[in-house]
Amino acid sequence: MHYTVCKELNSVILSVSSQINFVCLISRQGKVRLTKWYSTYSQKERSKAIRELSGVILSRGPKLCNFVDWKGHKVVYKRYASLYFCICIDEEDNELEALEVIHHFVEILDRYFGSVCELDLIFNFHKAYYILDELLIAGELQESSKRTIAKLISAQDNLVEVAKEEASSLSNIIAQATK
Template identity: 80%
Template sequence: MIHFVLLISRQGKVRLTKWYSPYPQKERTKVIRELSGLILPRGPKLCNFVEWRGFKVVYRRYASLYFCMCINQDDNELEILEIIHHYVEILDRYFGSVCELDLIFNFHKAYYILDELLIAGELQESSKKTVARHIAAQDSLVETAKEQASSLSNIIAEATK
């Protein structure tokens, strides 16, 4: 089971967090600080698994972002590396070569994509096409809602003249 997902920049700024196990806010801050100090200084030739507090943290660096997932001791690290890569590929497909700024300005989309992949800390959908289809449907619903809100506000503006 995945306990939490963190996306951290090389400077130590948190870009995305998703918690699947209950952690109080104070503990979350402490975890992020601890893991940033543990993972960021590691060299590129070191392995992508770190034992931490009785768990394993699996991470992978893509450009300026570290994608980290905390798992149980007996879970498969290579499977988690694949899940991280799968998530990055879907982000790349959606944003067209995803970068840190895409995640900063469109964090809600990054969360939505993550929610399509993982539910309760377990891989839910392994098909990139299915995830892309769900995201496209979500985007179309948002556009329809914006159009309806715009036309409704035009009707109200006309009626109040």
């Protein structure tokens, strides 16, 4: 009985989850710091969407709600320090769930970078993309546990360090052999 209840609950949760069309981080000056597209957009459509949305979002007052209707979709955004974290979802999707995904992403970035700032994302954009890829796959929330994502990121960092050490030692061997 417990298994059937969990199975039914799991299918309900899966049917409620929303499809994210894209994620975008924009600075207060309108510079794009990160984008991830989960729906098909041409390069021209992407540029136009970013230009339109950054104009709309940056011009909104701080007291207005964090949801914007845009071309049959909803854009949910939240400002953290000097960055606007934006998620485009379908019109029928839950805005509060999208806000939770944004907050979850920011918490993971904070945990990794130690109070993340715009410069962290500029100089370590590959890490920000890696963290986002651990969080979302194909526009769906993949992992909700911050601890699990932290372990995966740590394992990735360890692999990179091992690869660097191996490349360095290989370079030393080649340098000694060619003397």
